[in-house]
Amino acid sequence: MSSVIELVALDITDQELLSSLCAEVPTTYPFQCRIGAAEKLPVSALDMHRGQYQATRILEHLASSDRDAVRLLGITTADLFTPILRYIFGEAMLPGKAAIVSTHRLGNLSRGTQPPCDRPLFISRVIKEGIHELGHTFGLTHCADPSCVMTASREMARIDAKSTQLCRYCRILLDDFLTA
Template sequence: MRSRAEIERPPQGPPQPRPGVRLVPIGYRQAPSWTGELARRIGHVLGGAVGIETARLSLESALDVHRGQYNALTLLEGLIALPGSERLLGIVAGDLFIPMLTHVFGQAQLNGRGAILSTYRLDNAVYGLAPDDTLFAARLAKEAIHELGHAFGLVHCHDPDCVMHSSMYVEEIDLKREDLCSDCRQRLSGAAV
């Protein structure tokens, strides 16, 4: 016969897995060809399942016609209203801003559900340079992992090689690794989901 303490104690199972991530292309007729590779790269660094969402979100409400840019905070609000429990990474082709900055590569809710990322300033064409698909894919993966890192509770890192290091310019993205430093990896492992 089991004691009262054994009956009342909840069963101790394995730790809960980290919630999955869904990539949500916004403003695209269909998911861009690079989403599968991006999902693989995110999963490799952050762990967990990474899927691709087919939800249709509108860019129109976030457009600031005077700036010719999309308000990242407005897009983030629409994104996190989607049903589910996964972390969401919205991806747009247009240029993003937040009211206090001229542009941002992305924006996230710290330890929240959503993050948004723009491919616009990750493309060499914006700087008058020749296309480089390999460089674009690396920049995209680094910024996606960076913004999702914020959603999982990570803050900016002082290690310039860490993907969580803040980047104001695309050259700074190019200099950092597509991985977390050991300190950020440890914080992510201990982060509440």
């Protein structure tokens, strides 16, 4: 298997955003990162009643693809949910091949329900959520350290408060996972 983490643009055309995330991923995970071929969101994931996409179905769709990568990180502007939850920023297999992040509620200028924020802040949020969801695919669970990128975030303030980095415990857990 290729030692590459691939970003999959799902109905998103923001190349600057994808490039920024792509550049950041190898600083945390010991893999190259590339932007793969874009594709449409699977229709099967759309919940007409809620007007949102069910994240778990997108993960299933990504995981079943034949893309040659150690991990697949989907990026979308669509609003994601899982049953019983109002919305989610992202979801990932724990552990597994696929993860997904939505920019919908991260302060995107063009879409979303949150008040728009400035561009660098928006990009940093997407980077944090991307690195966070990839962490789950490598077996990392939510971390109690509020500055660790693996801390659970329910609202924007907590995303903004955390760093883009794993704390040292999570780094060691990642190391253990990769060397096991």
